[in-house]
Amino acid sequence: MLRRSLATLGAAAMAAGLVSVATATSASAGAYGCAGSLVWSHALKNGNNITQSNLYLYYNSSTGYNCAVNVWASTAGTKSWITVGILSSTDGAWNDDPGPYQSYAGPVMTYGANRCIKVYGYTSNSTTSISYTSGWVACG
Numbered sequence: 001m002l003r004r005s006l007a008t009l010g011a012a013a014m015a016a017g018l019v020s021v022a023t024a025t026s027a028s029a030g031a032y033g034c035a036g037s038l039v040w041s042h043a044l045k046n047g048n049n050i051t052q053s054n055l056y057l058y059y060n061s062s063t064g065y066n067c068a069v070n071v072w073a074s075t076a077g078t079k080s081w082i083t084v085g086i087l088s089s090t091d092g093a094w095n096d097d098p099g100p101y102q103s104y105a106g107p108v109m110t111y112g113a114n115r116c117i118k119v120y121g122y123t124s125n126s127t128t129s130i131s132y133t134s135g136w137v138a139c140g
Helices: 002-015
Strands: 037-045 051-060 065-072 080-088 095-101 104-111 117-124 129-133
Touching: 037 117, 037 129, 051 080, 051 117, 051 129, 065 080, 065 117, 080 104, 095 104
Parallel strands: none
Antiparallel strands: 037 051, 051 065, 065 104, 080 095, 080 117, 117 129
């Protein structure tokens, strides 16, 4: 009886807007084909400080792999050019995924245990192009 009363009270509070429920963020690893925990992120913003896309870097401690994606902040139903790249401190070349995608670029992966990682992102639409390369991040 007490459990049912609490559930009813909780539902009424949520309906009244008194309680918010935490939901999965757009940075959920599994949603983009990655596994692990979010260890770094960066918003690619245009000259008006509007976020065009978000770079996310995940680390899977059970495998030692890092995984990166570049996710459109808003998809207007059309495909536009977006790229994500990842590089570990021992890699010889970037592992990247460029293309006209509607939702996100990636996932791209590299072995990252005991290494530092760089992440690259690029977005382009009809009004602006933005690129960003991180410094060495997620060292460990």
